[in-house]
Amino acid sequence: xxxxxxxxxxxxxxxxxxxxxxxxxxxxxxxxxxxxxxxxxxxxxxxxxxxxxxxxxxxxxxxxxxxxxxxxxxxxxxxxxxxxxxxxxxxxxxxxxxxxxxxxxxxxxxxxxxxxxxxxxxxxxxxxxxxxxxxxxxxxxxxxxxxxxxxxxxxxxxxxxxxxxxxxxxxxxxxxxxxxxxxxxxxxxxxxxxxxxxxxxxxxxxxxxxxxxxxxxxxxxxxxxxxxxxxxxxxxxxxxxxxxxxxxxxxxxx
Amino acid sequence: xxxxxxxxxxxxxxxxxxxxxxxxxxxxxxxxxxxxxxxxxxxxxxxxxxxxxxxxxxxxxxxxxxxxxxxxxxxxxxxxxxxxxxxxxxxxxxxxxxxxxxxxxxxxxxxxxxxxxxxxxxxxxxxxxxxxxxxxxxxxxxxxxxxxxxxxxxxxxxxxxxxxxxxxxxxxxxxxxxxxxxxxxxxxxxxxxxxxxxxxxxxxxxxxxxxxxxxxxxx
Numbered sequence: 001x002x003x004x005x006x007x008x009x010x011x012x013x014x015x016x017x018x019x020x021x022x023x024x025x026x027x028x029x030x031x032x033x034x035x036x037x038x039x040x041x042x043x044x045x046x047x048x049x050x051x052x053x054x055x056x057x058x059x060x061x062x063x064x065x066x067x068x069x070x071x072x073x074x075x076x077x078x079x080x081x082x083x084x085x086x087x088x089x090x091x092x093x094x095x096x097x098x099x100x101x102x103x104x105x106x107x108x109x110x111x112x113x114x115x116x117x118x119x120x121x122x123x124x125x126x127x128x129x130x131x132x133x134x135x136x137x138x139x140x141x142x143x144x145x146x147x148x149x150x151x152x153x154x155x156x157x158x159x160x161x162x163x164x165x166x167x168x169x170x171x172x173x174x175x176x177x178x179x180x181x182x183x184x185x186x187x188x189x190x191x192x193x194x195x196x197x198x199x200x201x202x203x204x205x206x207x208x209x210x211x212x213x214x215x216x217x218x219x220x221x222x223x224x225x226x227x228x229x230x231x232x233x234x235x236x237x238x239x240x241x242x243x244x245x246x247x248x249x250x251x252x253x254x
Numbered sequence: 255x256x257x258x259x260x261x262x263x264x265x266x267x268x269x270x271x272x273x274x275x276x277x278x279x280x281x282x283x284x285x286x287x288x289x290x291x292x293x294x295x296x297x298x299x300x301x302x303x304x305x306x307x308x309x310x311x312x313x314x315x316x317x318x319x320x321x322x323x324x325x326x327x328x329x330x331x332x333x334x335x336x337x338x339x340x341x342x343x344x345x346x347x348x349x350x351x352x353x354x355x356x357x358x359x360x361x362x363x364x365x366x367x368x369x370x371x372x373x374x375x376x377x378x379x380x381x382x383x384x385x386x387x388x389x390x391x392x393x394x395x396x397x398x399x400x401x402x403x404x405x406x407x408x409x410x411x412x413x414x415x416x417x418x419x420x421x422x423x424x425x426x427x428x429x430x431x432x433x434x435x436x437x438x439x440x441x442x443x444x445x446x447x448x449x450x451x452x453x454x455x456x457x458x459x460x461x462x463x464x465x466x467x468x469x470x471x472x473x
Contacts, residue, residue: 038460052376054372054375054376075376077378077379077380078378080376080377080378081377081378083374083376084376085375085376086271087369087372087376089369091369091370091372091373092373093370093374093387093388094392095391095392095395104387104388105374105377105378105379108379108383108387109377109378109379109380109383110378153377154376154377157377157378243312244316
């Protein structure tokens with residue numbers, strides 16, 4: 001089995017005294033695709049945000065190879081360069097063209113040669129079908145296009161791991177597909193990814209491992225087969241049932 | 255209307271207009287610098303400094319420029335700082351303009367969503383880089399309309415400089431009226447020269463505003 005590159009250890013996160021994440025442990029191996037599902041407010045997005053230090057944690061640690069984030073400590077700037085993050089609402093920089101959005105961090109943070117990065121960026125844009133949009137501005141793009149640019153922007157930093165925070169939640173169905181296809185492609189390339197999503201069918205298709213989180217804890221984890229076909233815990237079944245629709249005639253009248 | 259008189263004193267007005275413009279431009283540049291510093295301090299909520307900035311803004315916005323100029327012009331020598339009237343004028347304009355600029359930049363900063371900062375941070379940028387490449391350009395372009403209005407306001411405020419015997423446009427007009435009683439001609443010239451200075455600024459402002467408006471990125 002591949003080596004573990006990311007370890008979350010006894011992570012505790014409170015918000016105004018209320019526990020959001022409760023003593024949570026997680027390991028992610030190189031090349032693994034971990035999908036996190038769970039009800040709203042269960043802490044799955046918070047977990048992602050803790051992984052790259054966007055949220056202050058109260059105790060525990062997040063370790064990416066030799067770098068560590070602990071409560072109030074850690075070289076965030078260095079660790080974030082190795083962790084790519086894609087947000088629900090894209091969060092492209094509106095004042096920069098698509099290409100400059102992608103080039104900004106590699107050239108200014110990693111101090112890489114602009115020509116090299118540009119070449120790489122255009123190649124990646126080509127792969128997601130947006131090469132002709134390189135000089136457009138974010139506001140000229142559709143949601144799905146913006147999200148694909150955001151993915152390319154994260155990829156161009158050559159991160160060791162990519163975090164996806166409900167990246168299709170704000171999109172129309174057709175655009176959901178174009179973004180998910182890009183992510184499936186990345187999974188095929190053996191990229192390490194942690195994905196928070198409500199797209200259950202996509203989760204089944206892309207995941208090596210699925211975590212069901214509820215009330216700040218990992219309640220159940222396993223292969224997609226185990227979680228979606230044979231969930232053990234009652235709470236998991238209950239949650240997955242939300243995504244099933246019975247025929248009208250089978251519905252009980254209440 | 256006496257055209258001979260106008261022709262005769264045109265050069266005096268020209269000189270005065272140059273002085274008005276010079277003090278105005280330098281004062282406004284200082285005001286922009288002060289305003290930006292204040293806005294950044296308020297944005298990061300720097301302890302102690304944010305209080306000082308808050309007091310400064312209230313003090314500066316709620317007292318007339320004339321009073322501020324008197325304090326600088328008559329007050330500074332008393333504590334042993336002797337400077338020229340020109341420097342006093344620039345300092346006064348910067349003191350007043352700094353707070354107005356700070357307020358308009360602050361509204362620009364406030365318009366930028368917090369998550370833009372997180373988005374930049376997640377790419378590994380440090381806070382300096384986030385400010386310089388992501389927050390500042392957006393904040394400044396949002397504050398352009400207020401910023402331009404401030405420039406015009408401050409250029410007009412320079413007319414108060416005459417009170418500390420700077421020979422600006424206002425001073426020249428008052429002087430000539432007192433000397434020759436040619437009120438109409440003097441005032442027409444005064445208006446004419448202020449318009450010469452301010453109209454181009456207004457027009458340029460309208461053009462810039464259309465170009466850099468936030469919604470206009472890529473339009």
